[in-house]
Amino acid sequence: MKLIYALILAGLVQTANAQNKDSLMVEAIVKEATTNSQLQPLAHELLDGIGPRLVGSPQMKQAHDWAIEKYKSWGIEAKNEAWGEWRGWERGITHIDMVAPRVKSLEGMQLAWSGSTNGKTVTAEVIILPEVSDSNAFRSWLPAVKGKFVMISMLQPTGRPDYNWNEYAAKASFDQMKKDRTAATDAWRKRIEKTGLTNRTLPEALEKAGAAGIVMSYWSQGFGVNKIFGAQAKKIPTVDLSLEDYGLVYRLAEGGKKPKLAIRADSKELGTVPTFNTIASIKGIEKPDEYVILSAHFDSWDGGTGATDNGTGTLCMMEAMRILKLLYPNPKRTILVGHWGSEEQGLNGSRAFVADHPEIVKNIQVVFNQDNGTGRVTNLAGQGFLNSYDYLGRWLAKAPAFIRDTVKTSFPGSPGTGGSDFASFVAAGAPAFSLSSLSWSYGNYTWHTNRDTYDKIVFDDLRSNAILAAILAYMASEDPATTSREKAILPANSKGEPGKWPEPKSPTRKGGLN
Missing domain, CATH: 3.50.30.30 (Glucose Oxidase; domain 1)
Structure with a gap:
C-alpha cells in the first residue's frame, strides 16, 4: 500500500512540475514578446527595405536570402529549398x-x-x-x-x-x-x-x-x-x-x-528563374523525426509591399521561432517553419513541400498557418479532424486569458480545400489549422491591393499572434501524445453524395512561362 501511495504521490508531483513548467514557459514567452519584440524592426527590413515579393522577382529571392541570414543570426538552421521555376520579371518606374x-x-x-x-x-x-x-x-x-x-x-x-x-x-x-x-x-x-x-x-x-x-x-x-x-x-x-x-x-x-x-x-524580363521555399528548424531532442510546423507564405502581389498578405503571417512565425530558440532551444519534437513561395498562384510552394517530403508529412504533429491580415487571431476550426478538439483545446487553454478568450473554436469543422497553405497539408491527411484573424477591413483595403503597406499593421495584434503561435508550438512539441488524424464523416454535398476529403494537388513547377 505504501508503494502505491508513493507512486501516486510521485505522479502528482510530476504532473504539478509539468504544469508549473508550462506556466513558467508561457510567462517567459509573453515577457520576451512584450518587452523585446522584434516585430517592428523585422517589418521595416522586410516591407520597407525589400518590399513586395512577387514570385520570380529579384525581391522575392532577396527576401529568401534575408530570412536565411536572420534565422542564422538567431542560431537557427535555415535553408532555401528550390521546388520549381517561374517567369522572371522586375518592376521598374x-x-x-x-x-x-x-x-x-x-x-x-x-x-x-x-x-x-x-x-x-x-x-x-x-x-x-x-x-x-x-x-x-x-x-x-x-x-x-x-x-x-x-x-x-x-x-x-x-x-x-x-x-x-x-x-x-x-x-x-x-x-x-x-x-x-x-x-x-x-x-x-x-x-x-x-x-x-x-x-x-x-x-x-x-x-x-x-x-x-x-x-x-x-x-x-x-x-x-x-x-x-x-x-x-x-x-x-x-x-x-x-x-x-x-x-x-x-x-x-x-x-x-x-x-x-x-x-x-x-519593367524587365529576366528569363526563367528558380523558385524557393525558406525552411528553418529547431531540432527536437526526444522525437526529432516528428514535426511541429509553423507556416506562412512568403510571396505577395506587388501593388503595395505585401504587408498584411502575408508579411504579417511571415513576421508572426519568424518572431515565434526567435522566441522559441531563445527560451526553448531543445524541444522534444522538431519545430520547423515553412515560408512558402508562390502561394498566390495556387499554394505552389507548400504543395511542392508536401509532395517532396512524405517522410515529414507522415510524422507531422501539427501545422499552424497564419495568412489573413494583421488582426489578432479570433478563430480556430478543426478542419474535419475528429479529435482536434482534444489537443487543440488543451494547448489553447495554456495561453493567457487576454489571448485565449478572443479565440472562438469550432470542431470538428470541415477540411479546407484552398485559400491558404494549411490546405496543402490537410489534403495529405496531416492535422493542419488556420490561425484566422480579425478583419481590420482586410478584404477591401489590404488584400491584394495598392494599400497593403507597413502602416496598415496593427502591431499589438501581431504581437498577440506571435505569442499564441509560440505557445501552441511549445505545447504541441511537449505533448506526450501524438495527435490523432482520424477524420470526421463529412456531410453530403448538394447532390446528396457522401462528402469527400480533399485530395492533394500537384504544384505548378513551371509558372508564367507560356
Whole structure:
C-alpha cells in the first residue's frame, strides 16, 4: 500500500512540475514578446527595405536570402529549398500622364508581368471597348485598336464604398445606386461576352491586333484602393488606374474628347528563374523525426509591399521561432517553419513541400498557418479532424486569458480545400489549422491591393499572434501524445453524395512561362 501511495504521490508531483513548467514557459514567452519584440524592426527590413515579393522577382529571392541570414543570426538552421521555376520579371518606374485634352499626372501602376515600353514613353489616344452585337462584329472592329490604348473595365457609378452610402445616403438614393450599379455590372459583363472572349483572353486579342496598351481599373470598393494582380497581355503595357482617374479618362473618351495618355513602364524580363521555399528548424531532442510546423507564405502581389498578405503571417512565425530558440532551444519534437513561395498562384510552394517530403508529412504533429491580415487571431476550426478538439483545446487553454478568450473554436469543422497553405497539408491527411484573424477591413483595403503597406499593421495584434503561435508550438512539441488524424464523416454535398476529403494537388513547377 505504501508503494502505491508513493507512486501516486510521485505522479502528482510530476504532473504539478509539468504544469508549473508550462506556466513558467508561457510567462517567459509573453515577457520576451512584450518587452523585446522584434516585430517592428523585422517589418521595416522586410516591407520597407525589400518590399513586395512577387514570385520570380529579384525581391522575392532577396527576401529568401534575408530570412536565411536572420534565422542564422538567431542560431537557427535555415535553408532555401528550390521546388520549381517561374517567369522572371522586375518592376521598374511607371509614369502615366494624361496629355490631352489637358495635362494631368494619373495615379496608377503597371500590372505584374506586363510588357515594357522599353525605356520609351508611348503616347496614344484612348478608346473604350465598344458594345458589339456579336463576335463577328467585334472582329470587324478589332483593327481600330491599332496604336491606341484600350480601356477594358466598366465605369463605376460611385467612388464611395457602400458603408459610406449606408451612413449618409437616403435609403431610396442608396437603393437606386445599388440598382444602377448592378445593371451597369451586368451590361459590362455582357459587353465582354459578346466579343466571344473572356476577361483573360481579351487582352491577348487586343495585343495581337496592335493595341499600344491596355488600361483597366480593378476597384476594391474602398476609398483610394485598387486590387493589383498580373497582366494577361505579355508584350504591351497593361496599367491599372485609380477609380478616380479611370473614371475621368473614361468619361472624356465617352464624351468624344479623345483623351491621350503618355505611358512609360520600365519593367524587365529576366528569363526563367528558380523558385524557393525558406525552411528553418529547431531540432527536437526526444522525437526529432516528428514535426511541429509553423507556416506562412512568403510571396505577395506587388501593388503595395505585401504587408498584411502575408508579411504579417511571415513576421508572426519568424518572431515565434526567435522566441522559441531563445527560451526553448531543445524541444522534444522538431519545430520547423515553412515560408512558402508562390502561394498566390495556387499554394505552389507548400504543395511542392508536401509532395517532396512524405517522410515529414507522415510524422507531422501539427501545422499552424497564419495568412489573413494583421488582426489578432479570433478563430480556430478543426478542419474535419475528429479529435482536434482534444489537443487543440488543451494547448489553447495554456495561453493567457487576454489571448485565449478572443479565440472562438469550432470542431470538428470541415477540411479546407484552398485559400491558404494549411490546405496543402490537410489534403495529405496531416492535422493542419488556420490561425484566422480579425478583419481590420482586410478584404477591401489590404488584400491584394495598392494599400497593403507597413502602416496598415496593427502591431499589438501581431504581437498577440506571435505569442499564441509560440505557445501552441511549445505545447504541441511537449505533448506526450501524438495527435490523432482520424477524420470526421463529412456531410453530403448538394447532390446528396457522401462528402469527400480533399485530395492533394500537384504544384505548378513551371509558372508564367507560356
